Amino acid sequence: MALIIGLTGGIASGKSTVARMLLELGIPVIDADQIAREVVEIGEDAYLQIVEKFGEEILQADKTIDRAKLGAIVFNDEEKRKLLNSIVHPAVRQKMLEQKEQYVKKGEKNIVLDIPLLFESNLTYLVDKILVVYVDGHIQLERLMERNCFSKEEAEARIKAQLPLKEKAAKADAVIDNNGTIEQTKEQLLNILKQWDVL
Numbered sequence: 461m462a463l464i465i466g467l468t469g470g471i472a473s474g475k476s477t478v479a480r481m482l483l484e485l486g487i488p489v490i491d492a493d494q495i496a497r498e499v500v501e502i503g504e505d506a507y508l509q510i511v512e513k514f515g516e517e518i519l520q521a522d523k524t525i526d527r528a529k530l531g532a533i534v535f536n537d538e539e540k541r542k543l544l545n546s547i548v549h550p551a552v553r554q555k556m557l558e559q560k561e562q563y564v565k566k567g568e569k570n571i572v573l574d575i576p577l578l579f580e581s582n583l584t585y586l587v588d589k590i591l592v593v594y595v596d597g598h599i600q601l602e603r604l605m606e607r608n609c610f611s612k613e614e615a616e617a618r619i620k621a622q623l624p625l626k627e628k629a630a631k632a633d634a635v636i637d638n639n640g641t642i643e644q645t646k647e648q649l650l651n652i653l654k655q656w657d658v659l
């Protein structure tokens with residue numbers, strides 16, 4: 461039986477940073493954000509539903525979805541966010557499970573599901589262990605503003621769209637404190653993986 465690890469945290473808390481470390485260790489990571497991009501490519505079912513519900517004004521000239529525009533809508537309107545989630549999430553969940561099955565068939569002993577909304581979307585039943593990447597609120601805000609060139613208001617709207625990170629940390633099997641350096645984060649990750657007999 462493979463060990464399925466759920467990797468989660470808050471927006472810009474450092475999940476992708478930890479996911480990269482896991483990949484470097486040879487552990488497969490299934491990335492929900494990446495899949496959420498694939499299922500809304502031109503012509504896909506979810507793409508057609510998004511255009512139907514949100515209108516052609518959320519498309520760019522080349523007909524791909526304007527993610528900045530759609531983000532500005534859904535992170536300022538909970539009902540619209542729920543609508544988008546209801547279109548995108550079932551397709552993401554299905555694709556994640558398919559990819560997981562492929563890794564299980566290949567005989568992988570440990571598989572990581574990187575799911576930002578693991579708790580919010582009640583997907584904890586999919587995983588055996590939960591690893592939360594935590595940062596303090598002010599560092600999360602700074603890193604998010606810097607990475608995405610967001611104003612404080614834009615960054616705060618996105619943070620508010622998720623369960624508070626402290627609550628996620630309280631529900632985790634293990635927590636990585638990502639307030640420090642990348643090296644400190646790597647060290648914590650290695651310790652947790654050893655405890656879980658992954659390494």
Ligand SMILES: CC(C)(COP(=O)(O)OP(=O)(O)OC[C@H]1O[C@@H](n2cnc3c(N)ncnc32)[C@H](O)[C@@H]1O)[C@@H](O)C(=O)NCCC(=O)NCCS
Nearest residue numbers: 470471492493496527530531534545548552576577621622
């Ligand atoms: C709104 C969209 C178009 C904005 O795209 P953008 O390229 O700016 O952001 P990206 O997709 O890289 O997401 C960045 C982060 O935002 C957070 N986030 C994304 N969607 C949501 C959401 N619906 N609710 C809360 N947080 C979210 C996550 O922490 C994610 O890691 C996009 O995030 C989207 O389609 N979201 C709906 C699907 C979804 O829930 N994806 C996240 C996990 S499956």
Ligand SMILES: Nc1ncnc2c1ncn2[C@@H]1O[C@H](COP(=O)(O)OP(=O)(O)OP(=O)(O)O)[C@@H](O)[C@H]1O
Nearest residue numbers: 470471472473474475476477603607638640641642
């Ligand atoms: N320990 C660290 N020290 C300094 N910067 C960091 C550290 N960890 C991550 N960062 C930076 O903070 C930003 C957010 O990290 P990352 O992209 O890994 O977060 P994420 O949780 O995957 O975000 P999202 O939810 O948006 O996908 C990135 O610009 C990253 O380079």
